[in-house]
Amino acid sequence: MSRGLRSGKVPVAALVTIGIVAGLAILVARPTSHSRTAAPPPRTDSAVSSDSAQVASPNLPAPAGQTDPPVGEFYYLVDISASTKDVGEGSAFAEGISLLQPIFGSLREMKEISPQRHRVATIGAMSLRPAPRCDIYVAAQTLFSADDNAALATRAMDACSREFRALQPEPHTDISGALVNAGLSLQGKRKALRGIVLITDLEEDTQPGTVPGRPDLRNTCVAVYTLVTPASARDPQLLNARTSEWTNKLRGWGAKNVYSANARGFDATDLRTFFQSCEG
Numbered sequence: 001m002s003r004g005l006r007s008g009k010v011p012v013a014a015l016v017t018i019g020i021v022a023g024l025a026i027l028v029a030r031p032t033s034h035s036r037t038a039a040p041p042p043r044t045d046s047a048v049s050s051d052s053a054q055v056a057s058p059n060l061p062a063p064a065g066q067t068d069p070p071v072g073e074f075y076y077l078v079d080i081s082a083s084t085k086d087v088g089e090g091s092a093f094a095e096g097i098s099l100l101q102p103i104f105g106s107l108r109e110m111k112e113i114s115p116q117r118h119r120v121a122t123i124g125a126m127s128l129r130p131a132p133r134c135d136i137y138v139a140a141q142t143l144f145s146a147d148d149n150a151a152l153a154t155r156a157m158d159a160c161s162r163e164f165r166a167l168q169p170e171p172h173t174d175i176s177g178a179l180v181n182a183g184l185s186l187q188g189k190r191k192a193l194r195g196i197v198l199i200t201d202l203e204e205d206t207q208p209g210t211v212p213g214r215p216d217l218r219n220t221c222v223a224v225y226t227l228v229t230p231a232s233a234r235d236p237q238l239l240n241a242r243t244s245e246w247t248n249k250l251r252g253w254g255a256k257n258v259y260s261a262n263a264r265g266f267d268a269t270d271l272r273t274f275f276q277s278c279e280g
Contacts (some may be wrong), residue, residue: 054077056081056136056152058160062115063149066139072116072193074107075182076100078164079123081173083229092227095263096199097164099225103197104136106268108150110276113193114140119185120160122236123200124170125207127178132185134160172207175200175246179253180213186220193279194220199263201227202242218254221278222273225263 078096085093104118121127121135136156139149179196186194196217202224206212225244232239243260250258259274261267 009210011133030274056159057138058120058156058163059157060136060149060152062137063139066115068115068140069190070115070117070137070192072107072110072138073186073188074111074195074197075186076103076116076118076120077123077127077175077178077182077199078120079173079175079227080164080170080205080238081124081201081205082171083173083203083205084201084227085169085232092201092229093169094165094262096225096227097161097174099199099263099266100161100164101154101157101264102268103225103271104153106271107195107275108138108153109268109272111141113275113279114138114152118157120164121178121181122164122167122170123173123175123178125172125174126180126210126261127174128213133163136160157193172210173200173203174207174210174213175204176213176215177206177250179208179215179217179250183215183217183253184218187216193275195275195278196220196222198222198224199227200224201229201232202239202246203229203231215253217250218256220255221257221275222250222255222259224250224258224260224273225266226260227263 055099061073066128080093083092084096085091100120107116110116116138118134118136118138119132121132134151134156137149138153141150175198179198182196184197188194204212226239226243228239230243239262247258247260257274257278259271263268
């Protein structure tokens with residue numbers, strides 16, 4: 001009699017086959033570590049702020065609906081000549097750029113002089129030619145107005161500072177040409193406080209064939225921040241002599257008043273007090 005399968009029993013081979021199929025089904029259904037796609041983390045406020053800062057422009061127009069002309073007009077002149085930018089991160093140039101935001105913050109504190117306009121231009125080989133690289137409108141603030149413009153203005157000046165840090169040094173320093181440019185840009189008959197902020201080593205070195213300009217600085221107040229370069233570090237009296245010489249020149253060109261200090265001695269209150277004394 002042949003041997004047969006007992007009723008209710010499943011052959012071992014069939015059990016093995018069923019086990020293999022089930023195992024493969026589990027492996028196929030189970031996602032692997034490579035196939036998983038992690039959900040991106042939610043964007044935080046700091047991440048959004050960082051993105052905004054990266055795309056900030058050094059130019060900020062007046063907010064929509066604000067048509068009042070500025071009653072505070074400020075023109076910054078920043079020396080980008082090779083004499084200020086020849087020793088890397090610790091250069092006089094870097095020291096001057098680091099003043100932009102503190103100066104801006106100090107002048108914005110003059111709430112009684114608003115709205116304001118701040119333009120930042122270079123002192124280089126041909127200073128009369130370039131338009132300002134930064135142009136920032138600071139709106140007047142009231143008890144009922146939002147403070148969005150203040151935050152945007154701060155980011156715009158940060159963008160301006162970054163743009164200046166990326167500039168290549170120029171071979172000559174046309175300070176008087178830069179002052180001609182600033183004087184022309186600030187001219188006007190409407191009542192306003194007009195100020196120039198000069199950040200330079202005061203070493204004028206015009207290129208051959210350039211005739212020094214004669215700025216018209218009438219009704220303009222000028223604040224000068226001097227930079228210490230290797231040349232003036234070797235001879236400190238050189239910087240004092242240049243400061244005295246340029247103060248006399250600025251007054252001779254009609255400046256209403258002149259304030260001078262070394263960049264390392266910057267004081268926000270002193271700067272603000274100077275320009276407040278020029279009002280009217």
